[in-house]
Amino acid sequence: MKFNSTHFLLIITALILIFIITIFIYIINADYSNNVPSERPNLHKRALSTKKFLFNIDKKNIKQTFPYNKYLDSCDRFDIKSIRNDLSILYSMDSVNFMEYQKAISIALCDSLAYRMKLVLNKYEPDSLIRLIQWVEKFHAYGDIDQQNLNMYEAIYGYWLNLISNKLSDYYKERPSIKYDFKYRYIVCRCIEKQFNSSISNSNFEKVIIYFIEKNWTYLFNKFWNSTSILYKSVVSLIFIFILFPYVYIFICNRKRKKTGK
Amino acid sequence: MKKLISLIVVVFTTSLYADKTSNSERLSYYDPEYVTISSGMNGGEAYNFIWMSRKNDRVRAKYFAAPDYNGNNVQKRYQSWSKGMSIILVSSGAYLNDQALVEGLTIDNGVVVNRTLTDKVDGLVIVYATGGIAVTNLDNGDLTLNGGGENGTKNYDLRNSSWDLQNFINWSESQEATVFQTHLLVWKNKLDISATNSSDNTAKNRRFLAAGTDEDGEKVHVIIQCPGVTTLYQGTKKTFDFLRNFKDMNVTFMINLDPGYQDVFKLYNYDGTINNNIKGEKSIDYAGNLLVYYYL
Numbered sequence: 439m440k441f442n443s444t445h446f447l448l449i450i451t452a453l454i455l456i457f458i459i460t461i462f463i464y465i466i467n468a469d470y471s472n473n474v475p476s477e478r479p480n481l482h483k484r485a486l487s488t489k490k491f492l493f494n495i496d497k498k499n500i501k502q503t504f505p506y507n508k509y510l511d512s513c514d515r516f517d518i519k520s521i522r523n524d525l526s527i528l529y530s531m532d533s534v535n536f537m538e539y540q541k542a543i544s545i546a547l548c549d550s551l552a553y554r555m556k557l558v559l560n561k562y563e564p565d566s567l568i569r570l571i572q573w574v575e576k577f578h579a580y581g582d583i584d585q586q587n588l589n590m591y592e593a594i595y596g597y598w599l600n601l602i603s604n605k606l607s608d609y610y611k612e613r614p615s616i617k618y619d620f621k622y623r624y625i626v627c628r629c630i631e632k633q634f635n636s637s638i639s640n641s642n643f644e645k646v647i648i649y650f651i652e653k654n655w656t657y658l659f660n661k662f663w664n665s666t667s668i669l670y671k672s673v674v675s676l677i678f679i680f681i682l683f684p685y686v687y688i689f690i691c692n693r694k695r696k697k698t699g700k
Numbered sequence: 701m702k703k704l705i706s707l708i709v710v711v712f713t714t715s716l717y718a719d720k721t722s723n724s725e726r727l728s729y730y731d732p733e734y735v736t737i738s739s740g741m742n743g744g745e746a747y748n749f750i751w752m753s754r755k756n757d758r759v760r761a762k763y764f765a766a767p768d769y770n771g772n773n774v775q776k777r778y779q780s781w782s783k784g785m786s787i788i789l790v791s792s793g794a795y796l797n798d799q800a801l802v803e804g805l806t807i808d809n810g811v812v813v814n815r816t817l818t819d820k821v822d823g824l825v826i827v828y829a830t831g832g833i834a835v836t837n838l839d840n841g842d843l844t845l846n847g848g849g850e851n852g853t854k855n856y857d858l859r860n861s862s863w864d865l866q867n868f869i870n871w872s873e874s875q876e877a878t879v880f881q882t883h884l885l886v887w888k889n890k891l892d893i894s895a896t897n898s899s900d901n902t903a904k905n906r907r908f909l910a911a912g913t914d915e916d917g918e919k920v921h922v923i924i925q926c927p928g929v930t931t932l933y934q935g936t937k938k939t940f941d942f943l944r945n946f947k948d949m950n951v952t953f954m955i956n957l958d959p960g961y962q963d964v965f966k967l968y969n970y971d972g973t974i975n976n977n978i979k980g981e982k983s984i985d986y987a988g989n990l991l992v993y994y995y996l
Contacts, residue, residue, distance in 0.1 A: 593866040604818060607820070635802060638798050
């Protein structure tokens with residue numbers, strides 16, 4: 439079978455179609471569901487209680503003897519009144535070392551709680567992350583009305599948003615296409631809004647597209663020449679020749695036709 | 701027609717003159733005793749570098765991390781700040797993410813730009829208002845602070861204590877400090893990167909900032925362009941080797957300056973003319989942040 443210009447054009451069209459379909463599949467694979475969990479009011483508040491175990495802490499060694507797990511079991515972390523009540527008890531008990539108690543409570547609500555939530559945080563669960571943000575963002579506002587505990591609130595707020603922001607980078611590393619999911623983008627934007635930028639980069643393919651749009655040809659060529667293997671260069675060159683050849687072929691045929699007058 | 705030609709000539713001459721005057725207004729001289737722009741051969745490769753003495757605190761650093769609250773981008777901020785200053789060099793500094801936002805904890809003159817302390821890199825750079833630069837290895841958790849009620853006795857572990865991190869941010873705000881995160885490549889004269897733990901394995905242009913002491917024990921800052929294109933690990937290894945063996949430098953720290961998308965670098969000679977020994981591929985407009993060395 440003899441190849442002519444029509445065959446070549448058909449092959450090129452097929453290649454372009456395959457390319458477009460691949461991108462299309464990539465796009466439609468993203469999760470566009472936008473049913474963001476709504477913020478729930480804390481209706482089941484526990485009655486304010488005096489946690490007797492708080493009285494057994496060794497004042498000289500607060501960080502080591504603070505019962506973090508017991509505190510988490512008995513504390514309603516969604517109820518700021520409960521947390522403030524505990525702080526008031528600790529202040530009345532030992533105002534000299536009050537900062538150490540604040541530190542201990544921040545450790546309980548940060549490191550100890552994160553340890554408990556390890557399984558939830560290790561895999562990408564956008565709804566859990568959104569709920570975490572909804573809970574922790576309030577701590578930033580609590581500081582405005584409770585200056586005495588400002589540092590503790592800010593430490594808790596900073597810890598969780600820092601953790602979420604770093605986790606977003608980890609999830610992206612595991613599955614780069616995640617960054618086109620609606621909820622992922624939503625969480626990233628919530629973090630940016632609060633000045634917690636994630637370390638999410640562009641893939642090499644995305645970078646090529648960006649440079650292509652910006653017509654940054656010299657940078658693209660430099661990258662291609664310096665940062666790719668010989669095999670990659672050979673394959674790309676072959677594709678390039680394969681795409682270019684039909685046009686050259688058509689051009690030569692047309693010139694011949696014009697010369698012969700056929 | 702004659703009028704048109706003479707008008708073009710007048711406009712052209714005026715623009716040339718205006719460009720020259722603005723250039724000379726902006727850049728005054730610096731003392732070449734404090735700054736050496738040179739190159740050296742090691743292992744058959746040429747290393748271009750800027751050797752800056754920190755003696756008498758004449759050579760200083762300044763960092764522009766982000767646009768200010770008035771909407772002035774880093775270029776505008778740099779341009780208005782640099783009027784009448786003796787600029788030695790301007791370079792892009794920290795990394796940017798896919799949305800061209802700074803990565804890692806970043807504070808600009810006491811204003812928080814990004815609060816995320818990224819796990820990706822270990823180096824935390826503090827640029828003091830006095831023009832000095834200090835770097836800490838976040839993995840060690842032994843940052844000490846001075847000023848603002850701190851006397852350098854307490855160790856801050858920013859990575860493992862949210863309380864310490866919050867106090868550090870408070871301190872930076874009160875001291876109007878400038879802070880950013882980047883790859884820490886050499887720490888206390890030892891490589892802090894290995895072929896296996898390096899996250900950046902693409903071969904590209906590399907530019908580093910090293911600080912330490914020279915053979916006479918004088919404090920120096922060196923910006924060095926790694927020859928050719930190389931991976932982060934290979935580039936670090938051979939540049940560190942050059943500084944240690946060829947220049948007899950005791951390297952306290954060496955960090956990476958981003959020559960990726962924002963490959964911005966502009967170097968000036970002592971007479972204010974541009975030196976092309978080391979130059980970035982992009983114009984200053986592409987920079988999301990700028991590290992400036994100047995002479996006072």
